[in-house]
Amino acid sequence: MNLNRLAWRNLWRRKRRTMITGFSVAFGVMLAVTFTGAGDYFYTRMIDAGASMGMGHVTIEAVDYHRAPSLKKRLQHVESLREKALQLPQVSDVMTRITGQAMFASASKSVGGMFIAVDPAQENSENNLFIRSIIEGSMLSSPEGRNIIVGSKLAQKLHLRMGKKVVYTTTDVHGEIVSAIARVSGIFETGISEVDGAMAMLPIHSVQKVLGYQVDEATLLGIILKDQRFSKSMRDKLAAMPLYSKAEVLSWQQSQPELAGMIAVDKSSNYISQLLIGLLVAAGILNTMLMSVLERTREFGVMMAVGMAPGALFRLIMLESFWLAVIGLIAGIIITIPWYIYMANTGIDLSGAYGDDFNFAGVLLDPVMKIRLFQESIVAILLGLFTLALAAGAYPAWRAGRIPPVESLKTI
Amino acid sequence: MKKTQPVSIIVISLVTLLSMLPLTAQADEPTADKTRTSKILNIVDDLWRGKSSHAVTTMRVKTAHYTRTMRMEGWSKGKEKTLFRILEPLREKGTVTLKSGTHIFTYLPKTDRTIRLTSGMMMGAWMGSHLTNDDLVKEARLEEDYDAAITFEGRRDGKELIEFTLIPKVDAAVVWGKVLLTIFADTYTPVTQRYYDEDMQLARTFTFTDMKMLGGRERPAVFRVVPADKPDEFTEFTYESLEFNLKLSDRLFSKASLTKR
């Protein structure tokens, strides 16, 4: 008799057991999808938010700027560098930016901070977190002019309102101290006090004039990718291009090591959780198969007595585990799809858990827990659970194969 | 283009204010009023002009938390170079500050170190006074920063005065909303200078008093800064001596000379 068919039939001899075990595998699929999907979604959001704070997923900048920032270090011919990068597949956007330290002063006070000079034509709420979080006024309309968008805490410290003057002082390309005036045309609030209290956005051509930069000079190009997962390969690709040989190319992991660290730790804790759940699923399968082997000791004895080789018995049990896993995975896919669709689109709103004072801008943190699964994660989950199921079946199978026939007939 | 030539580090702070006078801008517009405004402001400005200078000054600072006095000696050459050293108190004696262009270096005898001030320090208080480091450096550029007009002429508080209203040009890196300068109508010496913020609230007041023979003519010997939000506080400079057009070596204003003193 075909071992495959025998295994399949054996499974359905105990419908309830098979179904419960299948359910636990299926539930394992759902859990793994939820855990991994929550991670994939959350990390992508964090990485994209981080990228939209200035540096992009991949950054092209002057050599050594990252290690010791100075406005003297700058990229030249940024327009051609930008054009070239924009043509690459996977690149969704490239922004020319100048970032540096500055002193901001109003008639009442002065505060040290950071500026990011941008070309408004290249910026939008997708690639620029500050545009997303403007709470008053509007985004810069021109790369020229004397407008400035300031963080809410900075505005508060300097007693600034819309339309008020700010003098920013910084060090130009020759190391000279330079100042220029700007008027507040917008105020943003990201919810991160370090950013809101120190950051300002300026029009790029005006800053170039103040710093003594040429029109095609900037400190960095921030590249936004269609998918953050390609940042490392894109970095390597760009770094290998002769056009960028005089620049330094960094992936977000290099430009924002702290964020990369946080995600790495969270990921590993997520893996630990999933490993534990995988062990539970495996324990369920092991339990089922072991029980089934134990109760069929007599049956196996008979089978071996009529000439079935121990190897075939081992294969039979392995096949049973295999089909059990397949049933479980298919059931898992069936129950997970509606759950996934719900979680990917609607999600669980956690804001109820915060009480009534939830008024956070929501730029960094999302009150709704959603999931999103990468293709490779789907494959990893299915393969992982399948392997676990087979591994769990191995011991009972080995056990079934080594039962001596005479003794097995004696039990019960 | 006429140039302001600050005469000492203390005068720099004076000149800071005076050199805001928009001399060049006025010359471009040949209306009678503008010419007159420009002419008077030139004369006011001339009060502090010289190829080089040497001065001895006392600074008194009173704040809610402390009162202090400092005596110092300063030299200047051209409009870019200024050097001064502290004579008293003992705690700070020998501290030398060199301003060369937009750079400020400070030599600290206590630690035998020279430090270059960075852009981040420019808005910091200068020597615990009510002036910032920025007030000391800005002067060379400020002449281009304002549009001036005579807004009052006549008797006020029993004195014949002329009042100028200085409005910052749109692109000028100036935090103020406007500056009001009053001078004596007869001698063209400054009386007060008031700084207003953008809401036209008074921010600080400079007053010039105590006319004395200094450097060969009558000049106000006392200059006082009062912040508007703390009317009980002030910084006051008093000239002991002031000389113009001395022969000063360029080496005096080099970084190397800081440590020699």
Added chain:
Amino acid sequence: MNIISLASRNVRRNWQRSLVTTLAMAFASTIIIFYGALMEGMVRGSEHNAVAMSSGDIQIHAKDYRDDPDLYKRIIEPDLLTHKIRDAGFRAAARIYGFGLMATDSSSSGVQLRGLDLQHEQEVSEIDQHLMSGTWLRNDDSHGVVIGKKLARQLGVALGDELTFIGQTADGYMANDIFKVRGILKAVSTAIDSAGVFMPEESLRELLTLPEGAHEIVVIRDDPTVDLKVATQEVAALAPAYEVLNWQQLMPVIARFLETANVQTLIMMIFTYIAVASVVLNAMLMSVFERIHEFGVMKAIGVRPWQLVRLIYAETILQTCIASLFSLGAGWLIASHYQKHGMDMSALAGDISFAGIAMDPIWYAYITPEVLITPILFLFILAALAVIYPAIKVALIRPLDAIHYQ
């Protein structure tokens, strides 16, 4: 015959099957104990991380100091206040702050000077354990400083290098002195990394001519189970003239982030419990249904349905007890190992920070009574529920059907 001894005889007779069932339960609840301890550790760890390096549970400032950190906005007689706070069952340390410029020959940077009461600071923060290189401050080394890592990079200084400070004293004179870099911190927070210069309190008082007062008092609950809000009120009552805020008020973004993480942890925990339930349910159902044949025989020889249900429950409870004891022991062993040693994530991650606060890369488990007891209770309830159906079925089944039951 005594039902307990009958049950235990049954369990022993079917020892292989009993063992498999018991182990499955024990394994499942061990995992959930360990997982619970890990999650508890993560929640506590991230809270701890948020407060341990610098902020403490509660901070006291002069009113307006946080908005406008002015040298003169001080807490007067901080010693008196810290004594009172310590008497009320807290740990407390005073700090003083100053601002100015730290320079080397080639570069300079604006800094925040942080003067620490070294003896008491140890009780409220772990920053002294957080050095990347070098050594912590010592009272007998008045000119030794510990600085933030980004500041060190910006100034281009290494251990043993000199830094010149220039600033202003409280009485309006020039503050100026030379310090030696004794230690460089790991990432702590944006502010400390890029501008923090730590020195002994006395050194800073001398440098700034600041004979008395403090800018900040940091308070830590001696007993971390005391509610933070209650503790904040208690401290606020002791310092009525000052602003008293707890870390959740001081760092709302971090607090929100941790709340979100906690809710997500709770959701994950529920899922894990469901996974455990499916394992236990399956094991219990099987252990009864596999033996329907046997129960049929018992019924045939005259055992009454009620007795059968009692027998099944007795067996179940016996197995669950063994599983509980096993999982308590194993779960506690594993969890306490990771409570002591933790899992070092730094190999994966290096420096980790969120919203400007550095996180500790070592993940510790944390055992609370709840972490141990909840899974056990859950196990008993689940086992009891799981056998209701098969027990009733067995009780009602006709012996002949049972014997032929497949």
